Amino acid sequence: MRIAVILDPLASLKAYKDTSLAIMRAAAARGHALYVAEQGDLLLRQSRAVLRTRSFEFNGNGPDWYALGPHQEQTPASFDAVLMRKDPPFDNEFLYSTYLLELAQQQGARILNHPASVRDWNEKLAVAQFPELAPAFLVTRDNDLIRQFLAEQGDIVVKPLDGMGGSGIFRLRTDDPNIGSILETLTALGTRTIMAQRYLPxxxxxxxxxxxxxxxxxxxxxxxxxxxxxxxxxxxxxxxxxxxxxxxxxxxxxxxxxxxxxxxxxxxxxxxxxxxxxxxxxxxxxxxxxxxxxxxxxxxxxxxxxxxxxxxxx
CATH class of the missing domain: 3.30.470.20 (ATP-grasp fold, B domain)
Known part of the structure; x- marks a missing residue:
């Protein structure tokens, strides 16, 4: 197979523990051809989706652990699969990428994960699809409502909707002296929607x-x-x-x-x-x-x- 992987810059990845690279090593071991691209390598020429890729090979475990070929413009449909493995935050650039990848999919590409589903399933809000499995939660930007939720639950976690790796997550209890400051910061003074969940010991x-x-x-x-x-x-x-x-x-x-x-x-x-x-x-x-x-x-x-x-x- 020919597999293209859209990644963060290779120099930023931890080669010894990165999941994307583990997948790529397993694919290479089974004889599949690998190509890499960054988010900015996805583009549209008129109505045609294009991906600027470089061939990729593993090159041992030293400082020069990979080798890249020259840039080539290829259609996403020319690959057996395109793996979108760009890390969050899910900002506007990530949103635009899902639009371009969805167009590529309509032009015959196999994109994993499905770009429209990635766009529709916010990683925090997706639990609302299965409320019976989730802890008590509230999604709002109204600080008074979050304070009411805290009073009801006694112990909660608050977090942004677009973070990763635990960034921006706070535990709040009713006696916390920093409730106001934390909520004002996370909600940007009531202009940014966040999630509050009951704290689970x-x-x-x-x-x-x-x-x-x-x-x-x-x-x-x-x-x-x-x-x-x-x-x-x-x-x-x-x-x-x-x-x-x-x-x-x-x-x-x-x-x-x-x-x-x-x-x-x-x-x-x-x-x-x-x-x-x-x-x-x-x-x-x-x-x-x-x-x-x-x-x-x-x-x-x-x-x-x-x-x-x-x-x-x-």
């Missing part, structure tokens, strides 16, 4: 990342355990990743959400689960594959590539 046992591939869960989740004194379990916020088999409740959540993900063309998704509750649905560039592979007999990247082969063959 099970976070101390880990914020579990369940990786879904074409609607099916891997057998292991990555429990991201907060460091001492931290509310957030995100690895980017200093959490420790511990792979563990899915629980009965994890299987239920994955089995409930999976068919809808598959129906919407969301091929690679990360479900975030704390205790018994679904807290986020990550559809942009979910991670955690390398940590699971290092701690278990499961190879998520290989599983992904094999599923991709099956999809393309079909």
């Amino acid at each position: 099970q976070i101390l046992q880990g914020d579990k990342r369940i990786i879904m591939i074409n609607g099916h869960a891997l057998p292991y989740a990555l429990a991201r355990i907060p460091k001492a004194g931290e509310t957030r379990g995100n690895l980017a916020a200093g959490g420790t990743g511990v792979a563990q088999p899915l629980s009965e409740r994890d299987h239920y959540i994955a089995g409930t959400v999976g068919p809808e993900l598959r129906a919407r063309g969301l091929f690679l998704v990360g479900l975030d689960v704390i205790g018994d509750h679904l807290t986020e649905i990550n559809v942009t560039s979910p991670t955690g594959m390398v940590e699971i592979a290092a701690q278990t007999d499961c190879d998520p990247a290989l599983t992904f590539v094999e599923a991709l082969e099956t999809l393309c063959a079909g």
Whole structure:
């Protein structure tokens, strides 16, 4: 297969732990040709979607660990698959990319994940599709309503709708002296919508990342355990990743959400689960594959590539 991957700049990636690179290594090991592009390499010439790519090869583990070919303009439809793996934030540039990728899809390209579904499924708001699985939550920019929600719940987490890696997340309790300042900052004085969720003390046992591939869960989740004194379990916020088999409740959540993900063309998704509750649905560039592979007999990247082969063959 010919696979194009839209990435953040290669120099910014951590080669030893990046999920996109793990997928690419697994694909290369199975003989597939790899091409890379950045978000700015996606363009439109009149009505025709074009992707400026460079051929990519792994080149050992030293400082020069990859080799690139010259830039070439190719149609996205000329590849067997185009993987959109640009990290959030989901800003206007990301939004514009989904429009261009949707046009490419209409012109015959296979884009994963489905660009319209990525656009429609905000990673925080998507839990509203499955309210019975989620903790109590409120989405608003009205600080008075958030204060009422805090008074009802007693202990909440507030977070922006476009963040990643735990950025901008705060835990608030009714006796917190900084409630006003935090809410004013997050909502930009009531002009930016945010999410408030009931705080789940099970976070101390880990914020579990369940990786879904074409609607099916891997057998292991990555429990991201907060460091001492931290509310957030995100690895980017200093959490420790511990792979563990899915629980009965994890299987239920994955089995409930999976068919809808598959129906919407969301091929690679990360479900975030704390205790018994679904807290986020990550559809942009979910991670955690390398940590699971290092701690278990499961190879998520290989599983992904094999599923991709099956999809393309079909």
